[in-house]
Amino acid sequence: MAHGGTDERSWVEVDLARIRANAAALVRVAAPARLMAVVKADGYGHGAVPVARAALAGGASALAVATLTEGEALRQAGIDAPILVFAPARPDLARRYVAHRLLATVVDWDQAQALAQAARELGAELTVHVKVDTGMGRLGFLPEEALARWEALAALEGLTLEGLYTHLATADEAETAYVRLQWERFQGLIDHLDARGLRPPVVHGANSAALLRLPETRLDLVRAGLALYGILPPNVPPRTRLQPALTWKCRITAVRTLPAGWGISYGIEHVTWRPTRVATLAVGYADGYRRALSGRAQVLIQGHRCPVLGRVTMDQVMVDITDLEEDPGQEAILLGGSGPLAIEAWELARWMGTIPYEVFTGISPRVERRYLGELEG
Ligand SMILES: Cc1ncc(COP(=O)(O)O)c(C=O)c1O
Incomplete structure (x- = not known):
């Protein structure tokens, strides 16, 4: 598409x-x-x-x-x-x-x-x-x-x-x-x-x-x-194989190395304790990446889990990529991904203090929907 x-x-x-x-x-x-x-x-x-x-x-x-x-x-x-x-x-x-x-x-x-x-x-x-x-x-x-x-x-x-x-x-x-x-x-x-x-x-x-x-x-x-x-409700035997259909991604807009002792985001709830490579992501609570995720969530970059630093802002979020050996590339995965490292809907929901239903329906209209595996004819 x-x-x-x-x-x-x-x-x-x-x-x-x-x-x-x-x-x-x-x-x-x-x-x-x-x-x-x-x-x-x-x-x-x-x-x-x-x-x-x-x-x-x-x-x-x-x-x-x-x-x-x-x-x-x-x-x-x-x-x-x-x-x-x-x-x-x-x-x-x-x-x-x-x-x-x-x-x-x-x-x-x-x-x-x-x-x-x-x-x-x-x-x-x-x-x-x-x-x-x-x-x-x-x-x-x-x-x-x-x-x-x-x-x-x-x-x-x-x-x-x-x-x-x-x-x-x-x-x-x-x-x-x-x-x-x-x-x-x-x-x-x-x-x-x-x-x-x-x-x-x-x-x-x-x-x-x-x-x-x-x-x-x-x-x-x-x-x-x-x-x-593709999400199993709790307390259901995992006999039926279902596949989560949605992956939520965002762009990495900046990668910088900030000195030790540098404050990050509103309220300075995070201060770097070492020279820190920080990626700035183009997603925020206005997209449905809720403020409750501040200092708590992780995102996937090049298959590695990277922690959110400080508060989620309306349009942007900062994550720690110091331990990433590769070039971070241009994309981060906020929800989904493949293999054992995937960020599952229940995990993101737990960080937000809610359930997958609210995570999904809270992804705002400003987030574009793209379709893969489109049906023939
Ligand atoms: C009346 C009714 N039936 C069925 C469903 C589907 O529920 P679920 O998503 O848990 O399958 C809903 C969703 O809330 C509902 O309101």
Whole structure:
């Protein structure tokens, strides 16, 4: 892909062949359940459109996004697969769901009625998935409410009730009692609907961790995000081979030798104790290389780990390359890389005091996305 028009300070390289291979691996694990690739938040920062295409090429059957606008962007790019929008569908925006054939999320009875009315006024039929709160405490019908309302929901003219889903709060935690409680509640609801012949065609509850760890949660469809990008959630057996798809790089803009006793960066939290070769990197917290990494992170230069010196600034960071024997070249790797020296997403996340989800989605739009392994045709 052409890189013209940017100043090449800092960029990510996304290997689409890896996304496709990860999708294929998850399809195999999930079968006979189908794979819904979660590409919200611009494909967890990787780029929603190319990731969606790669996931579909790897065998995913459907896509999920957080917002209506994200769903529309996929349609505008010519993507034809089913797309579920997780946010509760706003009745006043029903026209846009219909126009783009997006699957709408229904979270309570008032919204369902208003949405049905909006669909009827448009002379259209909206396909919906009903969300049930089994213990995430965020959105959805409580299980008893869903059961009590199900027949009325199914009878609402203007809505086609295709799906039922829930979201698990602790699928990646060591302690499994809570996730099992959530699952019992969900399974109880499914059993009741089944007994009355009311089970909808697409029932789903698994995220990446549940898919890889709790086979009973796979049902008709699994919604995988993190694993699609090649990152294993915690507490999951490492049986499924996934490949991280994203490498974050930046340019080295200066290499200088500073004398012993020289202060580095705002607040002078680092003072050199020896003559020190310092590389200045063209990345900072405005790019998503967070200030929490100050004096704590390492970057890869010519395959060596080099420590960040002092505070991360808005646009630049200084690293110690004194122990590097080679010429540092022009690039540093902030995340990714090959072999045992790679800086893994979980490691960078730990230095930042967060999780890979936030690392990826925090890489700012000013960081160019480049694609490798682009799909044929
Ligand atoms: C409703 C819902 N389902 C599935 C996922 C995918 O989760 P993961 O990335 O852990 O697979 C998310 C992501 O947060 C979500 O909000």
